Amino acid sequence: MNGLEIRLQQRLGDFQLDVAFAVPGRGLCALFGPSGSGKTSVLRAVAGLLRVPAGVVKIDGEIWQADGRFVAAHRRALGYVFQEASLFTHLSVEGNLLYGWRRVPPAQRRLGFDTVVELLGIGPLLPRATLSLSGGERQRVAIGRALLTSPRLLLMDEPLSALDHAARRGILPYLESLHRELSIPSLYVSHDANEVAHLADHIVLMDQGRVLASGGAAVLLTRLDLPLAQFDDATAIIEGTVALHEHDYQLTWVGVGQERIAVAGTERPVGSRVRVQMHARDVSLAMGARRDTSILNLLPARVCGVREVGRAQLLVRLQLEDGQTLLSRITRRSGATLGVHEGLSVYVQIKSVALIGA
Amino acid sequence: MADYWQPVWLTLKLATITTLVLLVLGTPLAWWLARSRTWWKDLLGSLVALPLVLPPTVLGFYLLLLLGPQGPVGRLTDSLGLGTLPFTFAGLVVGSVIYSLPFVVQPIRNAFEALGERPLEVAATLRASPLQRFFDVAVPLARPGFITGAVLGFAHTVGEFGVILMIGGNIPGETKVLSVAIYDHVEALEWTQAHWLAGGMLVFAFAVIFAMYRLQQRWQ
Numbered sequence: 001m002n003g004l005e006i007r008l009q010q011r012l013g014d015f016q017l018d019v020a021f022a023v024p025g026r027g028l029c030a031l032f033g034p035s036g037s038g039k040t041s042v043l044r045a046v047a048g049l050l051r052v053p054a055g056v057v058k059i060d061g062e063i064w065q066a067d068g069r070f071v072a073a074h075r076r077a078l079g080y081v082f083q084e085a086s087l088f089t090h091l092s093v094e095g096n097l098l099y100g101w102r103r104v105p106p107a108q109r110r111l112g113f114d115t116v117v118e119l120l121g122i123g124p125l126l127p128r129a130t131l132s133l134s135g136g137e138r139q140r141v142a143i144g145r146a147l148l149t150s151p152r153l154l155l156m157d158e159p160l161s162a163l164d165h166a167a168r169r170g171i172l173p174y175l176e177s178l179h180r181e182l183s184i185p186s187l188y189v190s191h192d193a194n195e196v197a198h199l200a201d202h203i204v205l206m207d208q209g210r211v212l213a214s215g216g217a218a219v220l221l222t223r224l225d226l227p228l229a230q231f232d233d234a235t236a237i238i239e240g241t242v243a244l245h246e247h248d249y250q251l252t253w254v255g256v257g258q259e260r261i262a263v264a265g266t267e268r269p270v271g272s273r274v275r276v277q278m279h280a281r282d283v284s285l286a287m288g289a290r291r292d293t294s295i296l297n298l299l300p301a302r303v304c305g306v307r308e309v310g311r312a313q314l315l316v317r318l319q320l321e322d323g324q325t326l327l328s329r330i331t332r333r334s335g336a337t338l339g340v341h342e343g344l345s346v347y348v349q350i351k352s353v354a355l356i357g358a
Numbered sequence: 359m360a361d362y363w364q365p366v367w368l369t370l371k372l373a374t375i376t377t378l379v380l381l382v383l384g385t386p387l388a389w390w391l392a393r394s395r396t397w398w399k400d401l402l403g404s405l406v407a408l409p410l411v412l413p414p415t416v417l418g419f420y421l422l423l424l425l426g427p428q429g430p431v432g433r434l435t436d437s438l439g440l441g442t443l444p445f446t447f448a449g450l451v452v453g454s455v456i457y458s459l460p461f462v463v464q465p466i467r468n469a470f471e472a473l474g475e476r477p478l479e480v481a482a483t484l485r486a487s488p489l490q491r492f493f494d495v496a497v498p499l500a501r502p503g504f505i506t507g508a509v510l511g512f513a514h515t516v517g518e519f520g521v522i523l524m525i526g527g528n529i530p531g532e533t534k535v536l537s538v539a540i541y542d543h544v545e546a547l548e549w550t551q552a553h554w555l556a557g558g559m560l561v562f563a564f565a566v567i568f569a570m571y572r573l574q575q576r577w578q
Contacts (some may be wrong), residue, residue, distance in 0.1 A: 089496040
């Protein structure tokens with residue numbers, strides 16, 4: 001079977017871990033949930049760092065744990081990025097990168113040393129001592145170190161959470177390009193909805209040791225019954241194809257179905273697949289296609305769900321003509337005025353759209 | 359003159375051999391004490407720490423009984439054709455190893471405990487086997503503990519007196535180490551010789567401790 005198959009049941013401290021899910025063996029799967037929901041335990045069990053009796057961990061049909069078999073962590077072809085970079089302080093940056101690299105037989109190396117170093121922009125750091133690095137640099141080295149073992153599966157445990165806001169923004173593009181350019185399936189633990197929206201292809205939602213839902217990121221992000229849609233900065237992901245660069249205005253048009261969405265100008269070639277992100281609070285609704293507005297992005301859609309959030313607001317789930325979904329957060333007052341209900345045809349006005357990995 | 363240097367040379371030889379033996383035996387012991395979860399680890403831990411509080415004469419007394427011709431270890435060594443250990447240099451090494459054990463094991467154990475799980479887990483996810491994790495990660499990261507342990511073990515053995523007197527006696531060139539020589543000189547009212555040896559010890563001990571502190575500062 002292709003992909004990652006996980007079944008784990010164990011009492012851990014004061015809660016019961018009880019998860020079973022299968023995710024595709026490609027792309028990035030986010031394990032998302034509040035602190036203490038058991039995400040890290042799942043990751044550690046997949047890595048073989050936590051021994052869950054009678055657990056099952058299989059990757060592409062290969063058994064890492066099942067039926068009394070337990071492959072030791074160091075015999076699993078995985079890369080693990082910890083929350084704190086945890087670099088070896090007795091080794092230089094280069095020594096850290098080479099630590100796993102030299103243990104992988106040359107025939108099994110799928111990523112070149114120079115490729116990884118360049119991708120993460122850590123070339124100038126190679127001779128440095130680890131203690132002299134900034135938080136963001138450390139985490140980039142830790143990611144590089146994990147990648148250099150040519151893992152079949154990359155496990156990342158909130159790799160950005162120990163970083164400040166600026167460092168986080170600095171490292172996200174590296175994660176995105178990693179994701180784009182290397183096709184290493186990853187399991188990514190996070191409790192940051194924004195990170196998940198940026199990176200995830202697939203989401204496993206966890207709460208109190210259980211799986212609430214598991215599915216494609218675009219769908220789960222907009223499901224009104226799940227916590228992701230209810231965050232203040234709830235966001236939707238739309239996939240499209242670069243259609244046109246409007247250089248005069250520094251705009252790029254992304255084709256979505258029959259429609260086009262304008263985003264800030266980018267270098268991506270025409271025809272490449274991209275993901276754009278739009279926050280629910282930046283999406284408003286109109287009954288007609290008004291062109292006398294400063295808003296460029298105006299798309300026909302159909303209401304496919306409405307849910308109250310708090311006393312004054314509504315969260316509206318909308319489906320574009322090609323089936324992709326997005327969210328709009330409006331006041332209850334506006335909802336009443338427009339008569340918003342399921343099945344209603346509307347136009348969505350999107351004030352701000354961000355191209356992911358621009 | 360040869361007479362004069364003999365105890366010094368013997369003492370350094372004893373301390374060096376004892377330290378090496380302790381590093382070899384103490385490292386796995388410290389590792390186990392740092393990482394085991396069994397309840398009886400504290401039992402062994404206490405046993406290791408015993409020489410810290412026990413008067414050396416008590417230790418020496420029991421060692422004498424144990425290693426002597428009537429003791430179980432003595433009978434064993436005798437039947438193996440090795441003779442008995444008391445009043446030999448080998449006997450001193452055995453006594454010193456036990457006497458200085460906590461001074462070597464404790465710092466190394468503390469250093470291993472301070473490492474925590476993380477570096478070893480990281481190494482495991484980087485394909486390092488348990489043995490490689492130990493030698494490539496745990497030992498280098500615990501280096502300050504090894505330095506402290508080695509220095510303390512060495513210095514403590516140099517200053518040993520009670521145990522040696524009990525099991526080694528006073529045989530020149532075989533068991534007459536510095537501290538015993540000083541004692542002898544004082545007994546014989548040879549103050550000048552006692553001064554030289556005692557003063558030398560004082561300077562040596564100070565230099566060792568000072569160098570250790572400097573080294574640790576450098577590595578922090």
